[in-house]
Amino acid sequence: xxxxxxxxxxxxxxxxxxxxxxxxxxxxxxxxxxxxxxxxxxxxxxxxxxxxxxxxxxxxxxxxxxxxxxxxxxxxxxxxxxxxxxxxxxxxxxxxxxxxxxxxxxxxxxxxxxxxxxxxxxxxxxxxxxxxxxxxxxxxxxxxxxxxxxxxxxxxxxxxx
Amino acid sequence: xxxxxxxxxxxxxxxxxxxxxxxxxxxxxxxxxxxxxxxxxxxxxxxxxxxxxxxxxxxxxxxxxxxxxxxxxxxxxxxxxxxxxxxxxxxxxxxxxxxxxxxxxxxxxxxxxxxxxxxxxxxxxxxxxxxxxxxxxxxxxxxxxxxxxxxxxxxxxxxxxxxxxxxxxxxxxxxxxxxxxxxxxxxxxxxxxxxxxxxxxxxxxxxxxxxxxxxxxxxxxxxxxxx
Numbered sequence: 001x002x003x004x005x006x007x008x009x010x011x012x013x014x015x016x017x018x019x020x021x022x023x024x025x026x027x028x029x030x031x032x033x034x035x036x037x038x039x040x041x042x043x044x045x046x047x048x049x050x051x052x053x054x055x056x057x058x059x060x061x062x063x064x065x066x067x068x069x070x071x072x073x074x075x076x077x078x079x080x081x082x083x084x085x086x087x088x089x090x091x092x093x094x095x096x097x098x099x100x101x102x103x104x105x106x107x108x109x110x111x112x113x114x115x116x117x118x119x120x121x122x123x124x125x126x127x128x129x130x131x132x133x134x135x136x137x138x139x140x141x142x143x144x145x146x147x148x149x150x151x152x153x154x155x156x157x158x159x160x161x
Numbered sequence: 162x163x164x165x166x167x168x169x170x171x172x173x174x175x176x177x178x179x180x181x182x183x184x185x186x187x188x189x190x191x192x193x194x195x196x197x198x199x200x201x202x203x204x205x206x207x208x209x210x211x212x213x214x215x216x217x218x219x220x221x222x223x224x225x226x227x228x229x230x231x232x233x234x235x236x237x238x239x240x241x242x243x244x245x246x247x248x249x250x251x252x253x254x255x256x257x258x259x260x261x262x263x264x265x266x267x268x269x270x271x272x273x274x275x276x277x278x279x280x281x282x283x284x285x286x287x288x289x290x291x292x293x294x295x296x297x298x299x300x301x302x303x304x305x306x307x308x309x310x311x312x313x314x315x316x317x318x319x320x321x322x323x324x325x326x327x328x329x330x331x332x333x334x335x336x337x338x339x340x341x342x343x344x345x346x347x348x349x350x351x352x353x354x355x356x357x358x359x360x361x362x363x364x365x366x367x368x369x370x371x372x373x374x375x376x377x378x379x380x381x382x383x384x385x386x387x388x
Contacts, residue, residue: 060279093321100320104352128356135324142328145286152282155321 005033012042018083020067020076022049034062045083059149082139086147089138090154096131099124173301173336178209179362180386183379189299190331192323193378194307194355195340197364202371203340206364206388207303210338212241215248220292220300222249222285222335226275226309229254230261234269247297249288251281266295276313278322285326289333301336307354308342316350323357 002008005028008019019037023030034046047065048058058066064086065079103124106115115121139147173191175184187193195203211221215237225233230252238244249268252259253275261269268291270284285302292300304326310319323339330337339358343351355361360378364371365385372385 060283093324096324097317097320100353100356101317101349104349104356107352108349136328141332142325143332145290148325148329149279149282149286151325152322153279155278155318155325 004028005030008033009036009040012037012040012044014042016042016044017087018080019044019046020049021046021063024051031061038062043087045086047079047083059146059153062153064150064153065146082147085139086150086154089135089142089147089151092131092135092138096128096135099128099131103128171299173214175210175213177213178206179373179375179388181373181375181383183360183375183383184362187336187378189334189336190327191359191378192327192330192337192339192357194358194361195338195364196343196351196355196361197373198344198366199342201364201366202388203342203364204303204305206362206373207305207338207340208237208240210336211301211303212237214301214336215241215243215246218247218297220247220249220289220295220297220335222251222288222292222300222302224251224253224281224285224302224304226253226304226306230259230269230271234261234267247292247295247300249285249292251284251288253277253281263291268292274313275310278314278318282326285329289335299334301338302330303338304340306340306342308340308345311346311350316353320353320357323354327357327359 002011004025008021021030021033030048037044037046045064047067048063049067049069049071051069053068054066064083067075067079103121106118106121106124110118142148142151172186172188175187195207197203208223211223215221221237223233223237230250233250233252234248237248238246245266247266250261251270251272252261253272255271256273257271259269259271263269268288270287272280272284307319307323327337341351341354361376362373363376364373371388373388374385375383
C-alpha cells in the first residue's frame with residue numbers, strides 16, 4: 001500500500017503483477033502515475049479506482065480495468081483475478097505465436113513428405129492444438145468487451161512501429 | 162476460432178455468392194481469410210457476402226483501412242440494393258475528419274490509423290453493441306485489409322490481433338472475413354497469418370475470369386468456381 005503516486009512508483013518492480021490506482025490523489029495524479037508505470041516497462045496490470053463508472057475510454061487511456069467506489073471485497077477479488085488471468089492469456093498467446101511461427105518455418109522449408117515424417121513437426125502441431133484449447137478456455141475465450149479491448153491494447157504496447 | 166458445438170445454432174450459408182458446397186453451412190464464429198493477388202476482387206467478394214447477410218436482416222461490420230466511412234456506406238448500400246442497412250463501420254482512414262455520422266442503423270467509429278488496434282477493438286465493440294440493440298443478433302464482419310495493417314504493425318501483432326478478434330467474433334456468433342493480398346507478403350508471413358483462421362477462400366483471375374475456391378473448410382480444397 002502506497003500513500004501517494006511517488007511512493008507507488010518507488011515500490012514498483014518486476015514482482016508487482018497488479019496495481020490498483022486511485023485517480024484522485026494528492027501530488028501526482030493517477031493518470032500521471034499510469035504513464036510513468038507504462039514508461040517504466042514493467043509489465044503489470046493497472047486498475048483505476050474511481051468514484052464514477054467510466055466508459056471504454058478508460059481502456060483507451062491505458063488502464064486495464066477499473067473499480068468503482070465503494071469497493072467490495074468480492075469485486076476486488078474478481079478484478080484482480082481477472083487481471084491475473086489476462087496475464088496468463090497474454091503468455092499463452094505469445095507461446096502460441098512462437099510455435100505457429102516455427103511451424104510455418106518448417107512448412108516453408110520442407111516438403112510435405114518430409115513433414116509427415118518429422119517428429120518435431122508432429123510435436124509442434126500437437127502443442128499448437130493444445131494451446132488453442134487453452135486459449136479458448138482462458139478469459140472465457142474473450143467473451144467480455146473489456147477483456148477484448150484490454151488484450152488488444154496490450155498487443156500494441158511496444159510492438160507498433 | 163469456431164469452438165461452439167451447440168447444434169441449435171443457425172449456420173451461415175454463403176452459396177448465394179459462391180456456389181461451393183463447403184460454404185453452404187458455415188458455423189457461427191468461423192473466421193475466414195480471403196487471399197489472392199491484387200485486383201482480383203477480394204474486397205468485393207467480402208462485401209458481397211456481407212450484403213447477402215444484410216438482405217437476410219443480419220448485421221454487418223466493415224473495418225476499412227483504405228476507404229473513408231462515407232464511401233464505404235454508399236458502396237455498401239448500392240451493393241445491398243437498399244438504403245436500410247444495419248451497418249457498423251470502423252474507419253481507419255479519416256482520423257476523425259470524416260463526414261459520416263452514426264444514425265439510422267449506421268454506426269461509425271473513427272480510428273487514428275490501421276495500427277491502432279485498441280481503437281479498432283473499441284469500434285468493433287461499439288458496432289456490435291449498436292447492431293445488437295437494433296435487433297441484429299447475428300451478422301458478418303469484413304476487415305479490409307490485413308495487408309494494410311501489416312504495413313503498420315508487425316506480423317506477430319497482426320497474428321495475435323486476428324486470434325483475439327476471432328475469439329470475440331466467436332463469442333458474438335458472427336462470421337468474420339479478412340482480406341489479404343497474397344502477393345504483398347512472403348510465404349512464411351502468409352503461412353503464419355493463415356493459422357489464425359478457421360479456413361480460407363482463395364481468389365485468382367484466369368484469362369479475365371475471377372475464380373474462388375474454399376480451402377480448409379472441408380477435407381480437401383474445393384474446385385475453383387467463377388464469381
